Amino acid sequence: MRFILHILLTVLLTLATQIGGIVYLLTIIILHKIKVKKRIYRFLTFIFLYLSVTFLVVPNIAPYFGRVKITNNIYVQNHSLITTLCNRNYVKPKLNASLQNIGNHFKQRYPTLTLVYLDANFPFIDKFPLLPHLSHSDGKKIDLSFLYTEAGKFTNKKPTTSGYGIFEEPKSSEYNQTNRCKQKGFWQYDYSKFVTFGSFNADLKFSLKPTKYLIQLILQQKSTQKVFIEPHLKYRMNLNNAKIRFHGCKAVRHDDHIHFQIW
Ligand SMILES: [Zn+2]
Numbered sequence: 001m002r003f004i005l006h007i008l009l010t011v012l013l014t015l016a017t018q019i020g021g022i023v024y025l026l027t028i029i030i031l032h033k034i035k036v037k038k039r040i041y042r043f044l045t046f047i048f049l050y051l052s053v054t055f056l057v058v059p060n061i062a063p064y065f066g067r068v069k070i071t072n073n074i075y076v077q078n079h080s081l082i083t084t085l086c087n088r089n090y091v092k093p094k095l096n097a098s099l100q101n102i103g104n105h106f107k108q109r110y111p112t113l114t115l116v117y118l119d120a121n122f123p124f125i126d127k128f129p130l131l132p133h134l135s136h137s138d139g140k141k142i143d144l145s146f147l148y149t150e151a152g153k154f155t156n157k158k159p160t161t162s163g164y165g166i167f168e169e170p171k172s173s174e175y176n177q178t179n180r181c182k183q184k185g186f187w188q189y190d191y192s193k194f195v196t197f198g199s200f201n202a203d204l205k206f207s208l209k210p211t212k213y214l215i216q217l218i219l220q221q222k223s224t225q226k227v228f229i230e231p232h233l234k235y236r237m238n239l240n241n242a243k244i245r246f247h248g249c250k251a252v253r254h255d256d257h258i259h260f261q262i263w
Contacts, residue, residue, distance in 0.1 A: 017086040019054065027046040080161065121141060157204060159199050224243055
């Protein structure tokens with residue numbers, strides 16, 4: 001029974017954080033050697049090792065595997081602590097450079113706003129997906145938050161804890177891709193509504209101009225290959241660019257975030 005629990009935890013930690021499973025196994029070996037019995041000390045040993053590896057070891061060895069931790073500064077920031085705690089903030093150096101460039105230009109136009117990113121990729125191994133995003137597996141993909149206003153003023157707050165799951169729905173005059181996909185039987189198309197992990201800022205309003213400007217900056221980057229947003233938002237923001245594609249009904253709806261990827 002205990003063995004199965006260890007296996008299950010190792011798999012879950014690997015899926016959620018990539019390195020967590022290995023750190024967990026390492027903890028078990030160390031604890032076995034030094035014969036620590038008390039559960040609280042065992043737990044604290046894992047936490048200590050996990051945080052040390054996550055913040056001190058991985059950022060230094062990921063570059064040897066072709067990925068870097070996204071540089072956070074006044075231009076570029078993660079939305080959720082989970083992203084950094086779970087090693088979900090790694091990209092190819094070229095994508096990090098793009099993000100810095102986009103964030104810098106964005107700040108010049110909107111000094112109170114910041115480029116905020118959501119899930120990127122894990123630090124190691126191509127084709128190792130960052131669930132639930134199957135395509136975020138090569139260091140070339142990242143999701144960014146929309147921009148919002150609160151009581152008429154720009155804000156860096158986002159509608160949910162995860163950054164996903166509160167949608168800028170199509171108006172009655174706009175094309176409703178979600179209905180179309182669901183009619184076709186793609187039940188998963190709007191399942192991100194279940195992964196908000198709490199929504200606290202119900203009075204936030206989608207802000208078209210800065211969101212459009214952010215997308216335009218992404219499109220201007222030579223390295224940008226594709227941008228995914230929901231068709232009604234592309235129409236509403238009057239964005240015409242061959243790099244903006246429809247992601248297909250097999251994916252999930254993109255009217256709660258921007259996905260972009262580089263060559
Ligand atoms: Zn994405």
